[in-house]
Amino acid sequence: MVYSEAIREWYKNELQSIREAGLFKQERYIHAPQSAEIEVEFPEGSKLRRVINLCANNYLGLSSHPDVVRAAHDGLELRGYGMSSVRFICGTQDIHRELEDKLSDFLGTEDTLLFPSCMDANAGVFEAVLTEQDVMIADRLVHASIIDGMRLCRAMQDSFKHSDMGHLEEKLQEHQDRRVRMIITDGVFSMDGDLAKLDEIVKLARQYDAMVFLDDSHATGFIGVTGRGTHEHCGVLGEIDVITTTLGKALGGASGGCVSGRRELVELCRQRARPYLFSNTVAPVIVSGALKVLELITKTTERRDKLEWNTKYWRKLLGEAGFDVRPGDSPIVPVMLYNAKLAQDIARDLYDEGIYVIGFFFPVVPKGQARIRTQLSAAHEQAHLDRAIRAFTKVGKKYDILGKGKKEIVAMYGL
Amino acid sequence: MDDLRQTIRDYVIKEYVEEGDETEIELQTPLISGGIVDSFSMVSLKRFLEKKYDIQIPDDEATPEAFDNVERIAALVERIRQG
Numbered sequence: 001m002v003y004s005e006a007i008r009e010w011y012k013n014e015l016q017s018i019r020e021a022g023l024f025k026q027e028r029y030i031h032a033p034q035s036a037e038i039e040v041e042f043p044e045g046s047k048l049r050r051v052i053n054l055c056a057n058n059y060l061g062l063s064s065h066p067d068v069v070r071a072a073h074d075g076l077e078l079r080g081y082g083m084s085s086v087r088f089i090c091g092t093q094d095i096h097r098e099l100e101d102k103l104s105d106f107l108g109t110e111d112t113l114l115f116p117s118c119m120d121a122n123a124g125v126f127e128a129v130l131t132e133q134d135v136m137i138a139d140r141l142v143h144a145s146i147i148d149g150m151r152l153c154r155a156m157q158d159s160f161k162h163s164d165m166g167h168l169e170e171k172l173q174e175h176q177d178r179r180v181r182m183i184i185t186d187g188v189f190s191m192d193g194d195l196a197k198l199d200e201i202v203k204l205a206r207q208y209d210a211m212v213f214l215d216d217s218h219a220t221g222f223i224g225v226t227g228r229g230t231h232e233h234c235g236v237l238g239e240i241d242v243i244t245t246t247l248g249k250a251l252g253g254a255s256g257g258c259v260s261g262r263r264e265l266v267e268l269c270r271q272r273a274r275p276y277l278f279s280n281t282v283a284p285v286i287v288s289g290a291l292k293v294l295e296l297i298t299k300t301t302e303r304r305d306k307l308e309w310n311t312k313y314w315r316k317l318l319g320e321a322g323f324d325v326r327p328g329d330s331p332i333v334p335v336m337l338y339n340a341k342l343a344q345d346i347a348r349d350l351y352d353e354g355i356y357v358i359g360f361f362f363p364v365v366p367k368g369q370a371r372i373r374t375q376l377s378a379a380h381e382q383a384h385l386d387r388a389i390r391a392f393t394k395v396g397k398k399y400d401i402l403g404k405g406k407k408e409i410v411a412m413y414g415l
Numbered sequence: 416m417d418d419l420r421q422t423i424r425d426y427v428i429k430e431y432v433e434e435g436d437e438t439e440i441e442l443q444t445p446l447i448s449g450g451i452v453d454s455f456s457m458v459s460l461k462r463f464l465e466k467k468y469d470i471q472i473p474d475d476e477a478t479p480e481a482f483d484n485v486e487r488i489a490a491l492v493e494r495i496r497q498g
Contacts, residue, residue, distance in 0.1 A: 140456055147455050159456045161433060367450035 022340065022361075033064035034253060036379040040356060051356040052384050054374045057249035059222050059331055060293075060303045061379025067296060068252050068289045075288020087281050088270075095287045102294045103258055107220070107245070108228060108237040111266040114287075116279050118217050118246035118257030119145040124273030125213075125244060126153035129265045130182060135175045138184035139163065139196070143215055146184060155182075162189075165200050172208035181210035182241075187230030188218035191365050191373065193332030195223070198234035211241040217257075218332065221250030221297055222304040222378075241265065247286065252293040256282035303378040307331055310376045310385065317389040318374075322402035324409065331376035335392075336369070338406055339413040343370040346395055353391035368415040416442065420489045426463055427485065431456065442486040447479045454479050464488070470495045 018024050028042035034056060039048045062068055075095070085091035100112040115121040122145040126136060134155040138146060141162045150157050156178065160168040168183065175181050183205055185196045198214065205212045216229040224232025231240050242265055247256035259269050269276060282290075297303060311331045318325045324336040337343040343359030350357050350372075361370035396402045401409055416424070420442060428440050431452050438444075438451060446452040452460065461477050464470065472495060481491050 138455075140453070150455075156462075157455075157458045158462075159459065161431075164434075362450055 022344075023363075028356075034058055035064050036061070036377055036381070036384055038356070042351070049351075049354070051351065051354050052380075052388050053377075054355060054357045054388060056253075056375060056377065057218070058253050058377045058379060059250040059307055059375070060297065061307075061377045062250070062293050062296070062303070063253035065252075065293075065296070068292050071292030072285045072289035076285045079284035079288070081285065082283060083280055085280065086278060087276065091280055093284060093287070095284060095291065096281060099282075099287050099291055099294075100258070102291060103260055106228060106294055106298065107216075107243055107260045108231070109240075109243060109260040110263040112258050112260040113266050113269050113273075113276060114281050115257045115259065115273070115276055116281060117248065117255055118215070118244055119148075120275030120279065121244040121257040121259045121273075122146045122149040122215060123152060124149065124275040125242060125259050125269055126150055126155065126182075127274070128269045128272040129242070130155040130180060132156075133178060134180035134182065135178040136182050136184055137168065137171045137175065137210075139186065139189075141189050141192070142184060142186050143190060143217070146186075146215060150184070155180075163194070163197055165197060165204065168201070169204055169208070172204060172210055176208070181208065182213050183210050184213040185215070186218070187214050187216035188223060188330045188332065190218050190332065191334065191360060191371075192326055193218075193328045193330040193334060193373075194326070195219075195230055195233065195328070195330060198230050198236055198240075202234075202236045202239050212239070213242045213244075214240045215244045217244070217246040217249055218330065220245040221293075222307050223330065226301055227297055227304040247282065247290050247293075251297075252286070252289050254286045254289060256286055256290065307376060307378040310378065310380050310382075313382065314374065314376055314385050314388075317385060318392065321389055321393045321396060322404070323392065323396060324401075324405055326371075333374045333376065334371040335374060336371050336406065336409075337401070337413075338368055338370055338410050338415060340370040342399065342401075342409075342413045343372055346399060347372055349395045349398065350391055353394060355388050355391045368410075417489075419492060420485055422467065423464070423488050423492075424485050426460065427452070430459060430463075440485065443484050445483055446485075447483050452482070457482055460488070464492055468492055468496060 028040050031039040031048055036053055038053050040051055041048055079093055083091040100114055103112040126149045130153055132154040135158055136150050136155050137158045139162055140159045158171055160171050183201055187196055219229045221227050223230050231237050242261040244259050259266055315333055326334040340361035343361055347357050347359040357372045357374055359372050424440055432438055461472055465472055482488055
């Protein structure tokens with residue numbers, strides 16, 4: 001027997017060590033469409049609880065928007081359910097190309113290629129466009145999928161301290177002998193919610209002859225006055241060489257991602273990127289929904305404006321209540337707790353109060369920087385946030401952390 | 416602390432410790448298991464050592480364990496330099 005008892009024991013021990021490290025992930029079952037308020041079964045088998053959702057990437061509240069759902073239905077009727085083929089054999093429909101063109105228009109780029117997910121886009125793009133003569137210089141807090149993609153690429157790897165332009169400049173100077181220098185950054189960093197200094201990055205890129213890569217998954221659709229993304233916010237539309245982003249967050253939240261940017265780079269991905277070549281692309285039903293999403297958010301900025309209002313309001317409420325909040329402009333609002341157990345305990349108590357949030361701690365965030373990450377949505381109404389802050393305040397009082405900063409919280413709970 | 420250890424320590428501070436961070440780097444301070452250096456950023460340290468001391472550190476020796484503190488890194492460099 002190949003899967004022997006000894007091997008089974010080994011795997012059981014691996015799982016046990018994940019549990020003992022406090023890193024065992026458990027899913028919570030949601031018995032409703034994704035929205036601002038959801039019915040959740042947790043733990044498994046327990047009674048359903050109606051909670052306010054403050055941890056989805058449903059930034060524009062379009063995940064269950066009736067127009068998007070209707071468009072998806074239409075797509076299902078008109079283009080069927082599946083493609084049963086990769087893109088370059090017989091897996092490309094007219095609507096796939098239409099969505100790629102619409103994404104290029106929206107992002108202000110020359111061309112776009114869809115991928116099954118942004119994880120796949122990041123996994124495939126570097127290997128497709130860089131060689132061993134090149135260097136990739138990444139911000140140290142980029143998303144895990146970028147790190148995986150970089151590891152699959154033969155170009156030299158390097159990194160710079162998070163958003164430290166002086167350090168980036170040193171690295172650009174150090175690598176002047178490489179054929180291509182590619183600066184790699186997220187637009188909005190997923191754990192801290194801060195924005196890349198993209199204007200300064202572009203300036204350095206010009207000065208040191210480098211390309212710029214941007215993963216704008218936590219920005220596309222709502223950052224910038226018309227929601228184009230971090231490049232719009234920073235005034236560098238049209239100057240980013242490669243953008244990857246997702247349809248799995250603000251843009252309807254189903255699944256799918258893309259590489260968008262300079263025509264030749266996108267075309268090289270079409271020729272070489274393995275996740276594109278060897279996997280079916282986004283299903284027609286999702287493509288139809290995403291086309292509707294782009295139509296909605298191009299017509300009006302109402303939803304991103306509401307999200308911005310919600311973000312400011314929520315930050316104000318948390319600040320007034322006395323929470324230690326990471327400053328920033330994005331709808332990712334981290335409430336700092338520093339201690340991992342404290343973050344987990346508070347998240348659990350908030351759940352009991354009807355607020356769905358998650359505590360994050362090492363290795364997802366650096367040691368001693370545990371937090372609860374709250375995420376706003378245009379689907380939230382002011383009443384949701386007012387209810388949420390009452391629960392946060394109640395739990396904050398219980399743990400006596402209101403009005404306290406890092407030093408005091410660490411003195412009480414340790415790191 | 417000899418020159419080798421001092422050089423490695425200085426590089427670690429310059430390359431990995433954020434400005435304003437009060438973390439002290441001593442010979443035995445856990446770098447990777449302590450969350451100061453992640454395995455992704457470790458690559459620049461390896462390249463620095465190779466360039467500075469004109470050595471090749473085989474990938475299978477550049478493990479998170481071997482790079483976990485200044486003392487271990489120095490010992491690895493010394494061993495490779497001695498051939």
